[in-house]
Amino acid sequence: MAINGISFGNTILSSSVQSLKSQMADLQNQLTSGKKATTYSGMGANEGFAIAARAQLSNIAAYTDTMTKINTNIGVANTALQALSDIGTQLQTAANSGSQALNSAGQTAGQQTAVAEFSSVVGILNTQAGDRYIFSGSTIYTQPVASSDLILNGNGAGQAGLKQVISERNQADLGADGLGRVTVASPTATSVSVSEDASPSIYGMKLSNVTSTLTGATVTNTPATVNLAANPADGDSFNFTFLQDDGTSKTVQLTATTTAPAPAGSFEIGANATATAANLNAALTAAEGTTSPYGAQLTGVSSTSAAGVTVTPAQASIDLGATNPADGDTVSFTFNLPDGTSETVQLTASTETPTPAGSFAIGATPAATAANLNAALTSSIGTLAKTSLVAASAIQATHDFFDQPPQRVDTTPPATLATATAAVNGTAANTVQWYTGDAGTGSARATSTVRVDPSVTVQYGMRANEDAIRSLMESVAVLAAVTTSPTDPNAADQISALNSRVAQNLTATPGKQNIQDIQSDLANAQTVMQDATARQKLTQATMQNMVDQAENVSTDEVASQLLALQTDLQASYQTTSMLSQLSLVKFLPVG
Numbered sequence: 001m002a003i004n005g006i007s008f009g010n011t012i013l014s015s016s017v018q019s020l021k022s023q024m025a026d027l028q029n030q031l032t033s034g035k036k037a038t039t040y041s042g043m044g045a046n047e048g049f050a051i052a053a054r055a056q057l058s059n060i061a062a063y064t065d066t067m068t069k070i071n072t073n074i075g076v077a078n079t080a081l082q083a084l085s086d087i088g089t090q091l092q093t094a095a096n097s098g099s100q101a102l103n104s105a106g107q108t109a110g111q112q113t114a115v116a117e118f119s120s121v122v123g124i125l126n127t128q129a130g131d132r133y134i135f136s137g138s139t140i141y142t143q144p145v146a147s148s149d150l151i152l153n154g155n156g157a158g159q160a161g162l163k164q165v166i167s168e169r170n171q172a173d174l175g176a177d178g179l180g181r182v183t184v185a186s187p188t189a190t191s192v193s194v195s196e197d198a199s200p201s202i203y204g205m206k207l208s209n210v211t212s213t214l215t216g217a218t219v220t221n222t223p224a225t226v227n228l229a230a231n232p233a234d235g236d237s238f239n240f241t242f243l244q245d246d247g248t249s250k251t252v253q254l255t256a257t258t259t260a261p262a263p264a265g266s267f268e269i270g271a272n273a274t275a276t277a278a279n280l281n282a283a284l285t286a287a288e289g290t291t292s293p294y295g296a297q298l299t300g301v302s303s304t305s306a307a308g309v310t311v312t313p314a315q316a317s318i319d320l321g322a323t324n325p326a327d328g329d330t331v332s333f334t335f336n337l338p339d340g341t342s343e344t345v346q347l348t349a350s351t352e353t354p355t356p357a358g359s360f361a362i363g364a365t366p367a368a369t370a371a372n373l374n375a376a377l378t379s380s381i382g383t384l385a386k387t388s389l390v391a392a393s394a395i396q397a398t399h400d401f402f403d404q405p406p407q408r409v410d411t412t413p414p415a416t417l418a419t420a421t422a423a424v425n426g427t428a429a430n431t432v433q434w435y436t437g438d439a440g441t442g443s444a445r446a447t448s449t450v451r452v453d454p455s456v457t458v459q460y461g462m463r464a465n466e467d468a469i470r471s472l473m474e475s476v477a478v479l480a481a482v483t484t485s486p487t488d489p490n491a492a493d494q495i496s497a498l499n500s501r502v503a504q505n506l507t508a509t510p511g512k513q514n515i516q517d518i519q520s521d522l523a524n525a526q527t528v529m530q531d532a533t534a535r536q537k538l539t540q541a542t543m544q545n546m547v548d549q550a551e552n553v554s555t556d557e558v559a560s561q562l563l564a565l566q567t568d569l570q571a572s573y574q575t576t577s578m579l580s581q582l583s584l585v586k587f588l589p590v591g
Helices: 012-033 047-097 108-124 148-154 164-174 273-288 366-402 467-481 491-505 517-550 555-580
Strands: 182-184 191-196 206-212 219-220 225-228 237-245 251-255 266-268 297-303 311-314 315-319 330-336 342-350 359-360 408-410 423-425 451-455 456-459
Touching: 047 108, 047 451, 047 467, 047 491, 047 517, 108 148, 108 467, 148 164, 148 467, 164 273, 164 366, 164 408, 164 467, 182 366, 191 206, 191 366, 206 315, 225 273, 251 273, 266 273, 330 366, 342 366, 359 366, 366 408, 366 467, 366 491, 451 517, 456 517, 467 491, 467 517
Parallel strands: 251 266, 342 359
Antiparallel strands: 182 191, 191 315, 206 330, 219 315, 225 311, 237 251, 237 297, 330 342, 408 423, 451 456
């Protein structure tokens, strides 16, 4: 009978030792890496939640990176906007208190400063944050604003700059005789009348009102009228252009119709031209809100009607009658200027010799007095035209230039600059296009929109042609562009009138966008991002805790388990060693 030795290769004890060694290896790996396992399968049942949490953490990291970049862009934008605001403040201070002394170039020291500031404004508006132009709307890789030299001077190859546009408008507003397109006449021996030199026309001064305290005088204000020669056809359209108080134009289009009642934007064709005119008057009143020639001034009428349209401009006349005015009696003529401002010429009847400035001599007869009034009024209107009108014309011409498309004086034959009555859109071929960025009509902020949270987006786009920025550019540019002859006796008054208008235009007004409004929009975007960041930090902490619980181990706990396992393994080794020394011979009797 064969007696075999004890084999431990496949015993339960041997398997236990191998299991302990495997557990010890796992614990050593966990202690080294801090992770439960090196594979997802070894992480346990909660690893599915950890994977979802990691995806959410990745999204939060992407949002955080996005918001960091946006905050950088907004920081650059706020610096630029503050610089623009500071320039506006400095310019307003200079316009309110600057010297009116002209240098040899025909500009004041303040205007020379405006030239440098205009270059600064253009440079600021061409600011880049990284590789994107921040004032270019959605076209972030396009420089938004032309060079300051090109804007002011044109390119000499057919593209007019601001200085040329101002000069052209100045000629159109002053007219050939320099009276601001106003005609002073004497319809009768004892009367004086004032009217526009052409109608309809958007240029020159518009008679707003005449008031008088002249003893025995009769003042007649005749409103502008539109006459229909015959009934229009169904579908014929009529366009009425009004000069608003702010210097802008508004066009009301009305269409002739046989439909009763007439739809919105239409007027009913009556049984005859008189009835149709009454319907047109009612429709125009509803559309414009007034039929008065004062306030909104009728400056243009066009029609597709074969019946034709005749426009008679507003006119005022003063008839002294059979009685001379008393010494100290006054008459006032108020005119609306192209930029929406108004000026009043007041003349006082006087018996003094020589006649004081701002007065007219009382003659021996009402006819002689009327002649003196005519001469004084003509002189005063001429002075007004050469001072305030020049300034107002430059302001409006600058607004026209920075408009999109820019507006130019229409000199289609037989009109000339001095006789023009309408404007025409400037083109890229004949007028500098100062803004070349995104010129969409939607919100400027919406041109750059980004998601910073699953349910939150922020808007931080800007355009250089926004109202607040464009208004600032116009104010700086007009001061930089206007020059006045040092020998002109009206130079000081021209500059004074220009400065006062620039200062007023730089004053914040309710309902009008200013630089601070844009900064406020950007600040709101930053607030939204701060709130999103706060929420995401809480979510990030929760998700990270979920990942840690599913994947990480406690090194203290693992170390404790490892020590216990080492003890068990040592005991197993000792037991194995003892068993390996066992032999049957040790249990057989001796002898």
